Amino acid sequence: MHAITRFEHPASIDAPEMFVLRAERDLWAEVLLAKVGDLDMFESAELAFSYGMYPEYHRHIHLVASDGGTPTCQEHVLGVASLDMPMADNPRLAILSLVVRSGSRGKGVGGALHAAALKVAEEFGRSTIQVWTWEPVSIPDGARELPAETGVGGVERDSAESRFLAGRGYTLGQAERISRMALPSVDDLAAMRDAELARMPSEYEIITIHGPTPDDLLDGAAALSATMAADVPTGDLDVGEELWDAERLRASDAQLDAADRDQLQTLIRHVPSGELVGFTRFLHDRSRPEIAHQWETLVVGGHRGHGLGMLMKAVNHAAIPEVWPRVTRLITGNASENAHMLAINTALGYEPYAACGFWEWRRGADG
Ligand SMILES: CC(C)(COP(=O)(O)OP(=O)(O)OC[C@H]1O[C@@H](n2cnc3c(N)ncnc32)[C@H](O)[C@@H]1OP(=O)(O)O)[C@@H](O)C(=O)NCCC(=O)NCCS
Incomplete structure (x- = not known):
């Protein structure tokens, strides 16, 4: 049994709700290690706090799935969904980060968090939801058989994330390449x-x-x-x-x-x-x-x-x-179809390091 609790963004970096951001970051660290193999792209809880510290520009709402009752600390957290809603522009848009502890997947936690996130998005009048997924760089190109709508690049069709999102009416708008080089x-x-x-x-x-x-x-x-x-x-x-x-x-x-x-x-x-x-x-x-x-x-x-x-x-x-x-290391990300920027980066010495899928769901578009 799991419960879902809604949290506002922490008011300060010392606020008790920071445990939500710490738990979420730990879960993303788990994903990065599994998909990319290291933590070079890890973003700290402090960074996550800073993204929502000016609610006049970005309003952040967090939903926590816990192993019963209202969670008060990290160890009871099974998964986190965070919505980032631009307030100064893009009034239709919500960017969703959704992650479930690896040992708790396949039991409906992600689905329940996603349903709760859609309700929050609706409350804020958001009709477009965008989600990013991580992919290892080592997958042979042929295995990225779910093509991006741009016509360039793609992601694995059968990953848990692709199945989860495609099954909920998301389409793969864009595939991104993350590159890294030694300084x-x-x-x-x-x-x-x-x-x-x-x-x-x-x-x-x-x-x-x-x-x-x-x-x-x-x-x-x-x-x-x-x-x-x-x-x-x-x-x-x-x-x-x-x-x-x-x-x-x-x-x-x-x-x-x-x-x-x-x-x-x-x-x-x-x-x-x-x-x-x-x-x-x-x-x-x-x-x-x-x-x-x-x-x-x-x-x-x-x-x-x-x-x-x-x-x-x-x-x-x-x-x-x-x-x-x-x-000692430089990291960058580019849309797969951005041939000009990728050419500059290759000339500088960047090499492919990871891949990302950029997914989108629009209310009404899934019938
Ligand atoms: C994508 C992700 C959030 C899904 O989380 P999850 O908790 O496994 O999601 P669910 O359990 O609700 O659903 C996954 C599948 O498990 C199965 N499932 C769901 N409830 C179940 C239950 N009660 N019993 C058995 N199986 C169940 C279903 O096959 C379900 O697929 P479907 O509902 O799309 O048909 C998770 O894989 C994850 O954290 N990935 C890494 C983070 C990431 O990339 N996030 C971005 C993409 S959302």
Whole structure:
């Protein structure tokens, strides 16, 4: 017998409800070890807390399945469903994280959590639910026989997760590749940066920042974040524009700080117009000092085709050893159909490390 209890997002990092996030993170660690083989992609409970710390941007609700009664601590947790609902944009959307302890699967816990999550989504007027799944990289391509709707890549049709989601009316909108590389030597990084800088057209300048975005760049950087959200390939998935302004970017920087994360970004300015026209950034968790996560890279439409993407990346890579001397590995994720970005990453030395499925359910679409 299991019970399902609803929790609001913890009000602070010291709140008692943090046990929910800790339990959820432990369950995801179990999944990562089983599917990917290590914890390089692990996200801490503190990071999970930070994602929901500004409810005006993202409202998080958690549902806990326990082995009876109201859970008060981690050891009674059988599974967790967390909904992330964007509040400033994308009003139809809820992003669901659903995970059940491996020893408790196949007994209806996941199904019950999913049904409860759908009710919460409905309460918030959300008609689209999106879910991510993990896959090992070592599956032969032929075994990924459930194709993504983009036509590129796919996932295993018979995994427990694929069966669970397909059986509930979800479709595979996109397949994503996660890649990893060893950080090259300081000399190699500098050589690559210098070669790219030598090719930089004279009307551009480079700005590299470690830490929060400076006040004078906030408006331009917020505009880049909005463009990034609109430009990143998302197939036919129901992902709309994101509204970014200086205030939201400041909140996002504070969120990183609360999660003990910091960032290293390289931006490009088009000197004649004074506009910021591109950026790339790494995030780094102080609790996992050997890993830097490559997040967004964007060159604005009219400025593509000048090698600026590779240039920014080479400059940002070369800045790592000085700001984060313990980093040895870089990790990034790309849509399988994003051939241009994958080509840049392969040239930099990234190799496939894991795969992800990006699934979607729309109310009414499953008949
Ligand atoms: C996907 C996941 C959440 C499913 O959790 P679960 O607790 O095994 O889910 P359920 O037990 O409700 O359902 C799984 C299957 O078990 C079987 N089952 C369900 N209730 C059962 C019961 N009472 N007795 C026997 N078998 C049962 C059914 O075959 C069911 O499939 P169906 O309902 O789709 O036909 C779980 O595999 C998991 O945590 N995976 C890793 C996390 C992840 O990738 N999450 C993202 C995808 S949701």
